[in-house]
Amino acid sequence: MPILHALPAFADNYIWALHDGQDAWVVDPGDPAPVETWLAQEGLKLSGILLTHHHADHTGGVAALREAHGARVVGPAYEVLPEPVQRLSAGDRIELLGRTFDVLEVPGHTAGHIAYYCADWEGTPLLFCGDTLFSGGCGRLFEGTPAQMLDSLDRLSALPGATRVCCTHEYTLSNLRFALAVEPANTALQAYQRHCRALREHGQPTLPSTVERERAINPFLRVREPQVAQAIHQQEPGASDPVSLFAALRRWKDGFR
Numbered sequence: 001m002p003i004l005h006a007l008p009a010f011a012d013n014y015i016w017a018l019h020d021g022q023d024a025w026v027v028d029p030g031d032p033a034p035v036e037t038w039l040a041q042e043g044l045k046l047s048g049i050l051l052t053h054h055h056a057d058h059t060g061g062v063a064a065l066r067e068a069h070g071a072r073v074v075g076p077a078y079e080v081l082p083e084p085v086q087r088l089s090a091g092d093r094i095e096l097l098g099r100t101f102d103v104l105e106v107p108g109h110t111a112g113h114i115a116y117y118c119a120d121w122e123g124t125p126l127l128f129c130g131d132t133l134f135s136g137g138c139g140r141l142f143e144g145t146p147a148q149m150l151d152s153l154d155r156l157s158a159l160p161g162a163t164r165v166c167c168t169h170e171y172t173l174s175n176l177r178f179a180l181a182v183e184p185a186n187t188a189l190q191a192y193q194r195h196c197r198a199l200r201e202h203g204q205p206t207l208p209s210t211v212e213r214e215r216a217i218n219p220f221l222r223v224r225e226p227q228v229a230q231a232i233h234q235q236e237p238g239a240s241d242p243v244s245l246f247a248a249l250r251r252w253k254d255g256f257r
């Protein structure tokens, strides 16, 4: 029975960790320390590391963990990463802890960003999406275009609704403040903000989210909804098609305080 766990790192990162009671895998270990503490506590052996993109807050722990445990490292085909890395691209599959993960290419935050999707993790689909999709938001466009990011998010949004979405940052409450500025009358969003506030007051992660929930509350998955398009239009009257609406929404969020 593999177990999924979120290890907090830095100010607001999560290192997602999987284990079967013996072997463990971690996703985007920016810092080796929380991983080492967890492995020792649980008495686990680190078998492998999944990487979604090259940023240091996702890869900074790779060298130390590989040296200490001889762990196998897999990551995106087209990014600069701490070598050696087994390179994966769209359509590739990886087996870990007896489960199969499909690799999705989701460029936008970085040019070669990938995500890992398991169709059946204890009966529920599971997604590691790095900094592409956050609960209530999405990653900044450092290397990709709005068209690429919208396409990436559209494909994640088309995954089964029950898919558990494992994002790499606890940005949910600040994302929801912006989401409510876009859609003040969205009752699902209002209820979700109350839910997440209560979780954070008790020191709990707001993640994983689900694809179904994100479709209902995340403005970056909702640019085709008339009320979202209308709100963006008030910020940038020129925006009309989905890509220009998405680009305008991202700019609005970048300047939102």
Ligand code: ZN
Binding pocket: 053, 055, 109, 131
């Ligand atoms: Zn990043």
Ligand code: FE
Binding pocket: 055, 057, 058, 131, 168, 169
């Ligand atoms: Fe990050």
